[in-house]
Amino acid sequence: MDLSSQTSSLPTCSVSLSINGQKHDLELHPWVSLLDLLRGPLELTGTKKGCDHGQCGACTVLVDGQRVNSCLKLAVSLDGSEITTIEGLGSPENMHPMQKAFLEHDAYQCGYCTPGQICSAVGLVGEGHAHNRAEIRELMSGNLCRCGAYTNIADAIEEVMGAEAAKSNKEAAE
């Protein structure tokens, strides 16, 4: 897909990205951030722009399983990467456990920082460095929530971490 047709006088680069399991072969201007690629040409607007400078975490996505700020990534620099956005984690009909926990715990209000919070929380659980509430709070501090849902976000993450721990204990026992 050539997304640069209207400003075609400018140089582009070939980039191949896997986004939510779907392969995209793109011709991109090098100055396009992953965030703007997602929210603009690809119309994957679940990933949010809150500051565009790595100050808020609303744009958090998983790149090769790791949570990063998509606003500070030039899309061309991610050639060959696997990207998971909030849309790829689950749908309203088939939610990811973290999405269900956020819903249940009212871990959001306006919902704008929420996709970034959820991607970040999924990344956090995968990293395995948070073992208590203080560590959850510290390691989720890259996601600002102006509605102040932090207490509920910590509850939601604790629940999912507890469920994961219970699951792995059970598997270990078996």
Place this chain on the structure above:
Amino acid sequence: MRQFSYSRAETVSDAVAALASNPEAQLLAGGTNLVDLMKYNVTRPGAIVDINRLPLKEIEDLPNGGLRIGALASNSAVAYDPRVQERYPLLSSAVLAGASAQLRNAATTGGNILQRTRCYYFYDPSTPCNKREPGSGCGAIGGVNRIQAILGASDKCIAVHPSDMCVALAALDAVVEVEGPDGKRDIPFTEFHRLPGDRPESDNTMARGEMVTAIRLEGNHFASHYTYLKLRDRLSYAFALVSVAAAMEVSSDGAIVDLRVALGGVAHKPWRDKLAEAEFAGQPANEETFRQVARRLLAGAKGQGENDFKIPLAERSIIRALKQAASGRPQDQSVKAIQ
């Protein structure tokens, strides 16, 4: 942002050549600082050389018990590496005190040591700034200077270096490995960053065309007596007002054998005074000594008005950090009570 050409370097010499051949070129690694600055039009490179494919991600054991950390190892990879946690817990702690988990996943070791100041005036291209635009003046002097330097500043620039990781690396006497058109060389960490003097545009002592390839750490005896203590305006995800990396070796009778203190948030570079540290060898590791250390380190400190508080804050922080280090109870970055 200025539009730029983009290329990917496959080898270090490719990258060095690209940098050397084009004065408008800059290297892109994690992008967490460079892309930010480009979006604010603070930095306007004409060419970006993407070095993410270079084989510089490894953290390797060195024969002397040290480690070589590749320039592209992410901040997270460094902080959570079991060897770093075991041998250089100060480094791990300092890295975890900085930025956010997302930024640490993307930011690299080389990028971290090359990050630019957070001075408000540097970040605002419509104001004068000798660092951004040599000769234009310094907006921060006489302006909003709450976050600025109290040590080593000049009448050209009062900005501070924003890194936490670098404060630990300064304390640990790391070595920066660089490679340029004339080959490879080592730069001792404390000589890597520079004070602003008359050339605040220059953050470090690398020559044009050189790039950082690794950080080297020698074996050390600080794994049980260390701390990284950071004071900032909110409890996480904020730059330091003052930070202290402290490490010491203490004899069985409680005397200081080897002392390291580096300060963040107070100067244009991580602040260390090796001569001062040496004076305290043999002194008892107690509060009175620590007070003298603090006063000695801050002897030349000078405030700018709004940031005068950093002097007593730094003094008290140094004392507390040394107490933490001496007692073997380092600050846990998730625990917000100051230990």
Place this chain on the structure above:
Amino acid sequence: MLNSSKVVGLPLSRIDGPLKVTGRAKYAAEHFGPGMLQGYVLFSTIATGRIAEIDTSEAERFPGVVKVYTHENRPPAAKKDEQWKDEVAVPGHPFRPLENDRVLYDGQPIALVVADSFEAARDATSIIRVRYEAGEPHTDLKREQDNSYVPPVPRDKQMAPPPPRGNPEGAFAQAPHQISATYSLEGEYHNPMELFGTTVIFGQDGELTIYDKSQGSQNSHDTVCKIFGLDPEKVVAHNEFVGGAFGSGLRPKYQLFFAVMASLDMKRSVKVEMSRREMFYLTWRPTSIQNLSLAADAEGRLQSVMHHAMHATSQYEDYQENVANWSGLLYKCDNVKITYEITKLDVSTPGDMRAPGAATGVTALETAMDELAYEVGLDPVELRIRNFIHRDQNQDKEITSKALHACYREGAARFGWSERVMQPRSMRDGNDLVGWGMATGVWEAQLSPAEARVRLSSDGKVVVSAAASDIGTGTYTILGQIGADAFDLPLHAVSVKIGQSTLPKTAVQGGSWTAASSGSAVQVASRMVIATLLRHAQKMENSPLAKATEEQVEVADGRLVLEANHQVGVAISDIMDAAGVTFIEENGKVEPDPSIQKKFSAYTHSGVFVEVKVDEELCRPRVTRVVIAVAAGKILNPKTARSQILGGVVMGLGMALYEEGLADHRIGRIMNPNIAEYHVPAHADVEDIEVIFIEEDDDKASPIGVKGLGEIGIVGVAAAVSNAIFHATGSRIRSFPITLDKILADNLLESETVQ
């Protein structure tokens, strides 16, 4: 009054939640039209003066750029102030983007670049060259305060200070206990996480579909129709999802103007999304300076209250908020003087920010009350209880309900307040000094005129619709609950349509009035649907409801039945079949009842209890525990209600400890216009917060007994934190935010004095 039922009063999850947690909810800048263009704004870098020259030639040649707008080529728009005034405009001359060469504040928009991509628009903006003739900026409130004045045109009647009563000066002079102090608060910035943005889809016949970040789609709609002289029928404005606003979206912002202007000019779809930096140039909670004098008798009874408040406004509008009137009504006092002034600065017009006025004024009042408690030697809760009054002395009216005693009692009990030692610096935990502080919160319980439509279908499904907004408040869910309650349905059987200008008329979402107003309108419309059902049922042969009145029937289990005997009734589907209809739809309307308003004032109240720990040497404060007890009438949904209060408390923590625009008055600029250096609370700053609701039965505040929760959570929080810091450290900091350097400075002063 609405009673708790199968759906009302239950902690149900938000019905809009699945879309939000999966990224499917579409916010203003997330809509697309064919061939859509993107706009990017250039803002001024002087605070006052004029644009001598603006050179856009290079930007116009930039690849992808379609057009650059400046004051030299802006398409025509309305000429009169009246046409620019939106639903909640303040007295003065509304700002008109690109009207002329004048610059009134730093960050004023001075050009719009429209291009075929976001990047082209952004990057071309950076090469526009501007030459200014700059004037000397006046942005320092402390330096300009001698120029303050009483606003000649009050924003509305409620906001003018009440007339003085008694003899406040004389009573002050004679009282045995007096305190008098000055409190200053730095400017705060709303910073909702969503950037202001507008997407305009240009239709084939020139009709406009507008997605605007706004707290009122009808306000956006009506304002652009007036400014551009558009046929209201050919414009639809949407705000189905709003990524936070906190007051910043009450008045339309300039990106709406720009997107519509460019769309009309080029007959193309256009999107304009702001940068975070621009979010600091829109509107703000103004910097303020307040003087408070309180006097009490030996038992702590207030003898005199004198409160003078002053805050900043812009050069072009007289922004006003109710800062000080609270001091005349929260406690009993017969000698009261309240004065209020504003001061013009070279800044953008301030605006309402969560609990506008109260968050500022009650911070000063409640810190002063704590000072008085120490002056008298009384426990701070006891002092407040001794001055309790169940009457609004400002307006000499009764109060609809005021369960503030219960807030103190329950809050104090949960917090463990009785363990508190009065003496400052008497509690510690390791290196930390521990402090416990409290404050009272108060906010108006308002009802605004609102309409709603309810449709009941023969299959039992209900659709509720209104032009209301949900800025994170839970409007979707509570309107659904009220609809479900009326027809005895589970919540999922009700769909809620809000956030569109074509829906029944609703005011902007502000002042905490949406739940009370739109909620009541839904209940009224639902009752009207039931009345229509009854009329149809009574036309049926041998109708068992033939003699029933509207008041005697309700819906239960899909049937219209007698309230007193559910055996007697008719199935809704049978009624509709008999009437030959497939649905019944009615529009309901509520407005304030003048007979109640004449006699009563309505407020929400809270008791806030805060624990801080301040490192004794390093002076770094942190809030470790908050208990807040809130009396706000009927709670429709304890889950979303709790979230509203949590949010208010967290913003209050930011106000207390972190949030301030750091200004360089030499150039009239905020130097930290970003959310790395303007610190809003992060996860690590928020330990656990406990919320207690004290339910009040109040049939006068609103027809459904709801009082609203959007603001009350923040009021008093900053004072409770400052009081706790005093209790911990003995340092009384009267300048907000209380950053560690202020505590440290006081500590150094103290140790010098001791030496």
